Amino acid sequence: MNEVADKPLDIAGITYRSRLIIGSGKYKDFQENLAALETSGAEIITVAIRRVNLGQNSDEPNLLEVISPDTYTILPNTAGCYTAEDAVRTCRMARELLNGHKLVKLEVLGDQKTLYPNVTETVLAAETLVQDGFDVMVYTSDDPLIAKRLEEVGCIAVMPLGAPIGSGLGIRNPYNIRLILENASVPIIVDAGVGTASDASIAMELGCDGVLMNTAIAEAKQPVLMASAMRKAVESGREAFLAGRMPRRLYASASSPIDGTFF
Amino acid sequence: MYVTINGNQTELDDDSSLQQLLQHLKIGEGRIAIELNGEIIPRSQFQQQLLSKGDRVEIVQAIGGG
Numbered sequence: 001m002n003e004v005a006d007k008p009l010d011i012a013g014i015t016y017r018s019r020l021i022i023g024s025g026k027y028k029d030f031q032e033n034l035a036a037l038e039t040s041g042a043e044i045i046t047v048a049i050r051r052v053n054l055g056q057n058s059d060e061p062n063l064l065e066v067i068s069p070d071t072y073t074i075l076p077n078t079a080g081c082y083t084a085e086d087a088v089r090t091c092r093m094a095r096e097l098l099n100g101h102k103l104v105k106l107e108v109l110g111d112q113k114t115l116y117p118n119v120t121e122t123v124l125a126a127e128t129l130v131q132d133g134f135d136v137m138v139y140t141s142d143d144p145l146i147a148k149r150l151e152e153v154g155c156i157a158v159m160p161l162g163a164p165i166g167s168g169l170g171i172r173n174p175y176n177i178r179l180i181l182e183n184a185s186v187p188i189i190v191d192a193g194v195g196t197a198s199d200a201s202i203a204m205e206l207g208c209d210g211v212l213m214n215t216a217i218a219e220a221k222q223p224v225l226m227a228s229a230m231r232k233a234v235e236s237g238r239e240a241f242l243a244g245r246m247p248r249r250l251y252a253s254a255s256s257p258i259d260g261t262f263f
Numbered sequence: 264m265y266v267t268i269n270g271n272q273t274e275l276d277d278d279s280s281l282q283q284l285l286q287h288l289k290i291g292e293g294r295i296a297i298e299l300n301g302e303i304i305p306r307s308q309f310q311q312q313l314l315s316k317g318d319r320v321e322i323v324q325a326i327g328g329g
Contacts, residue, residue, distance in 0.1 A: 023329030026327070050324065051269040052290055052323060054273075062294045064294050093323050098325075
């Protein structure tokens with residue numbers, strides 16, 4: 001088989017073999033998270049920034065002692081932020097925490113029930129962070145105009161939702177993702193909404209540069225097995241995109257020749 | 264003196280440094296970041312940065328998230 005030459009995923013000057021990014025939330029424990037990470041093949045993993053627990057269990061293991069920044073690219077997020085100000089503050093704390101690491105996942109939420117992004121605050125935060133020297137991967141809605149605006153502001157990757165965070169509803173508007181892809185000159189990574197392997201494949205078949213997911217793996221009955229499924233789904237979806245799918249036809253097109261029939 | 268650490272009022276000796284605060288709380292310096300009254304304090308300054316009455320300190324770490 002001749003493998004089609006694929007350009008690797010480049011994020012902030014680092015080349016990644018895997019196009020899958022996973023999260024570290026909702027796992028039973030750090031060990032299950034690490035096993036899922038290893039099985040998924042992902043090289044980038046998101047983390048949240050929160051207050052240290054005082055008094056109780058102050059000597060409990062730290063996530064970064066199990067999932068090492070020396071082995072994986074740690075992608076701190078701004079989950080839980082509802083204003084640009086809080087998101088910028090969180091990113092600055094993350095940069096200090098990770099010894100000057102500039103890569104962040106920006107998300108500014110607008111509604112507690114849908115966790116839909118507040119895109120105006122997101123653009124404001126992105127502008128500040130880019131000026132401050134951060135490499136910003138930005139979570140946003142599937143609005144092509146906002147996606148383009150975030151690219152113009154200087155975000156290094158734009159990450160539209162497939163469906164609300166943690167909903168597992170899949171890629172609800174593939175046509176919008178296509179519009180975003182058509183106009184993009186930075187990596188487009190579907191972030192949020194993937195529920196099962198076929199959802200990840202759909203995102204990749206559309207031509208996305210990657211997929212970011214948390215709940216689809218962490219909340220599976222067997223997270224490590226789902227991590228394996230997701231690795232394959234992202235790879236096969238990418239290969240199918242590169243291979244170029246056949247056209248859709250309303251009517252049948254026989255696969256066996258008509259010539260030579262003896263009946 | 265009283266200072267507010269991660270939203271909790273805490274009594275400390277006068278002129279405690281951030282490093283002494285971390286020792287008091289049994290928190291290692293490696294995997295945290297600190298904001299003092301809204302300003303990030305680099306790890307290299309934990310030893311010389313002294314706290315004053317009424318200071319607001321935030322100590323954060325990385326935890327699981329998506």
